[in-house]
Amino acid sequence: MILRLLSLLSFGLLLTNVLSQAGCARRVVGYITSWGDVPFTDQQARLLTHLVFAFFAMDADGALTLSNKAQQRLNGILEVARRHPHLKVQFAVGGWENSQYFSKIASTQSGRANLNANIRKVIENFKFDGVDLDWEYPVTGGAVEGEEIDRQNYVQLMAELKQELKVLQESQQRADSYLISFAGAAGYWVLKPGFDLRGLLENADFVNVMSYDYFGAWQSKWGAFTGPPAPLHFAMPKKKKCRNFYVKRFSGKMNVHATIKYYACQLKDTYKINMGVPFYGRFWHNVGEAVAPGDDMWRTAKPIEGDNKFEGGDVQWRQIGGRFEMSRTRFHEGSKTPFIWMPENATFVGYEDANSLSYKIHYIKERNIGGVMIWAIDFDDEKLSLLQAATGGEICTSPFKKEFPYKCSPVDDQRWWTFEDKPEHAGMCGRSAPLYNDYYPVCDPDDPGHACCGKYGYCGSGPEFCGCASCVDYGADPSLILKEPIRPERKVTWYTLASGEGRRGRCGPMAPHLDGGPATCNPDDPSAKCCSNGGYCGSTKEHCECQGCVDFSKTPDYHWKPVEWWTFAENSNHIGKCGPGAPVLPSGKTPKCDPDSNAPCCSQSGYCGNGALYCECQGCVDFKKTPNWEWRRQVVTVVSSSPSPNAPYG
Known part of the structure; x- marks a missing residue:
């Protein structure tokens, strides 16, 4: 009796799963490889809403072919799939190793027509529900370089494909339209130049975002940083010290959240987006010290023979336990991903597991994402551990929210x-x-x-x-x-952060001149709008309210008078020297003292300062009182060639 109850309970759970996936509120898209040997099963079919067979090979003329082995595999897959009417089955064209002809084919009307006609034939012959285009990548290229016009041609190819499949649908009197999807890149530097997302998704039903492979042991002039293939969030360490604080040297877009947000903000919608998740990991050998203390995730690998090549590769989920010590797994809370670090043989493994997938499914639900995409379901273990995790978390039953979830x-x-x-x-x-x-x-x-x-x-x-x-x-x-x-409303006459030491933040006649004149401070910068009498930009009382200070937010057109005294710009060795006994200025004039400074008087001994010894003695000149004073051109006996012990220099 107990066994019968358990059997009925098991059947009930299975039936619930079948019904929920059949009427799933989101897409659960699984790719299955054409070269694999793991069979497609009814249990997998029940857990998916869409299955994509990858790949049909594409020739230079747009012809689509399968090897004998791939065709036999496809026949077995379709036999299982057709037992599940809810499951939509597509085939993929392209991929990393077979995108070399896309650019040429998409560049002409005849090339596009030929490819689209061949896609139509494959759909008719195998009774597919649609196609998935995997151009990796337009413009920037992948294994093969692209052209700038690829971006526009991709949209045109998609629009003409949509029309081709619409004609096929009408000729068959088919109720449902044929599906068109495409694989989307993860990197902003590839997406921005190559993918007109709005144009593409006017014609495609959804995009399968390849939000993985952010880190891997491939050839790179930047070096190889270890990490998970698909970190959900940015959690990389601070690295470079700049002045008296640390800046982050790593891109903040090397994570799933940043990629999905880019798609959402471009489309102003989330329903057509499927978040890609990897059923595999990536590993490195010859791995060095951690980038930051206390965080074992992020490390640098040592190149092989100095050729910017690194030793490592990928490993399917079903194989990880046999190749690496899973018992040593640690979970990185910041990125929400697991990893293994084996210091004794300098090996690092980053991968996806059921725990990390649960966070991604929660993200999909909370952010109203249209679904999840899996590369690839035949990498899963016999228990379907990852597929079960990826289809859990109420991905099908949680309702969509009305509000757009990104700023x-x-x-x-x-x-x-x-x-x-x-x-x-x-x-x-x-x-x-x-x-x-x-x-x-x-x-x-x-x-x-x-x-x-x-x-x-x-x-x-x-x-x-x-x-x-x-x-x-x-x-x-x-x-x-x-x-x-x-x-700015006016020409830049101030030194910027990029001006270098000795100039950055400097201003006034005593600072090095900028474009032939004294540098100002930026009146638009509330933290550096004033020039102090010492020649530095800032916003404190000492910068804005002192004698000789200039507040450019109040007097943006302020110009210093022509310099009639020695400054750092002319010769720092002569700062504070004045009168007929001092070295003459580059202009040929006798140097005065700055009337707006705290040393406005020229003493009898030829030095600028303040107080009775500088301002009230016989032969002293107070330039605050007599700013237009000019010495007569005559020889003057200098009392002393050495400065007073208390003489200031500025």
Whole structure:
């Protein structure tokens, strides 16, 4: 009796699963490889809403073919799939190793027509429900370089494919339209130039975002940083010390959240997005010390023979336990991913497990994402541990929310410095930073590692960048990008953060001259709007309210009078010397003392200062009282060639 009850309970749970997936509120898309030998099962079919067979090979003329082994595998897969009417079955074209012909084919009307006609034939022959295009990648290329026109041609290819399949649907009097999806890149540097997401998804039903492979042991001139293939959140350490604080040297977009947010903000919608998850891990050998103390996740691998190549690879989930010690797994809370570190043989493994998948499914539910995509279901173990985890967490039963879950940049153009623009300016922000395309640079609100502008004028994250009184958190409120002034109203006559030591933050006649004249302070910068009488920009009382100080926010057009005294710009060795006995200025004039400084008087001995010895003696000159004083051109006997022990120099 007990066994019968258990059997009925098991059947009930199974039936519930079948019904929930059949009427799932989100997509559960599983890729299955054409070269694999793990069979497709009824249990997998029940847990999926969409199955994608990857790949049909594409030839230079757009012909689509399968090897004998791949065709036999496809026949077995379709036999199982057709027992599950709810399951939509597509086939994929392209991939990393077979995208080399996309650019040429998509560049002409005849090439596009030929490929689309062949896609139609495959759908008819195998009774597929649609196709998945995996162009890796338009414009930037993957294994093969692309062309700039690829971005536009991809949209055109997709639009013509949609029309081709619509004609097929009508000719068959099919109730459901044929599905079109495409694989989307994870990296912003690939997405921005190559993918017109809005244009593509006007014609495609959904995008399978390849939100993985952020870290791997592939050839790279930047070096190999260990990490998980798909960190959910940015959690990389601080590295580089700049002045008296640390900045983050790692991109904040090397994570799933940043990628999915980019798609959402481009589309202003989340329903057509499927988050990709990897059923595999990546490993490195020859791994060195941790980048930051106390965090064993992030390390650098040593290249092989100095050729920017690294020793490592990928490992399917079903194989990880047989190759590495799973008992040594640790969970990285920041990125929500597991890893294994084996110092005795300098090996690191980052991967996905049921725990990390649970966080991703929760993210999908909370952020209204359209579904989950799996690469690849045949990498799972015999118990389907990862597929069970990826289809749990109420992914099918939780309702969609009405509100859009992201705060996006209010501008389409870029207004922040990156390493791709100019490495030495990367991360600089605020109104004392060098202008970016004539704008005061801000921080990228979509980069969780660098969304805040700190008080020292650098982008970063954490309290020192986001929590101070003068900090600006563009991630929390992207509308701050448009807070006026967004660009200067006048020519830049101040030194910026990029000006280098000795110039950065300097101003006035005593500072090195800028474009032939004294440097000012930026009137738009509330933290550095005033020039002190010592020649430094700032905003304190000592910078703005002292004798000789200039507040450029109040007098933006202030110009210093022509310099008639020695400054650092002319010769630092002569600072404070005055009168006929002092070295003449480059202009040929006898040097005076600055009437607006704290040393306005020239003493009888030829030094600037204040007090009775400098201002009230016989032969002394007080330039505050007589700013237009000119010495007669005559030989003057200098009482002493050495300064008084108490003589100031400025």
